[in-house]
Amino acid sequence: MPKKRRNGGRSKKNRGHTQGVPCTHCGRIVPKDKAIKRYTVRNMVDASSLRDIKDNRAFENFSIPKLYTKLQYCISCGIHLRVVRVRNHEVRRSQYLREKKSQRLSLKLVKFNAFSSSFLDYFFMF
Ligand SMILES: [Zn+2]
16 A cells, blocks of 8 residues: 555554553644654743833843743644644655765665775785
8 A cells, every 4th residue: 555654654673552641732642753842941031021120120141031941742733733744745744855865875886985994905915
């Protein structure tokens, strides 16, 4: 049967099961390897409040702490909130082919380097 994605939209390599995580937006339990993960660093206060605080602070080199959050979305919310977009077949395919090509190229380079070093060693023996 033809598949839309080779990995089924997941990165579960040789595992049978991965833990479920709740979606940040809707609370749906989504497999951890399938969830769309974004790590965001935001200011605790908005820009105008930040200016007010900076004007009235008692210590000169005091910086307001930041908000570090890891967002995990289910696929439906990821699409709805436009974190990720729908890509057509060619685009999905081309990325996969590009990865494959780069792997092959690196393998060739390794082989070439091994060959050239041994060749040079042979050359400099005489
Ligand atoms: Zn969701």
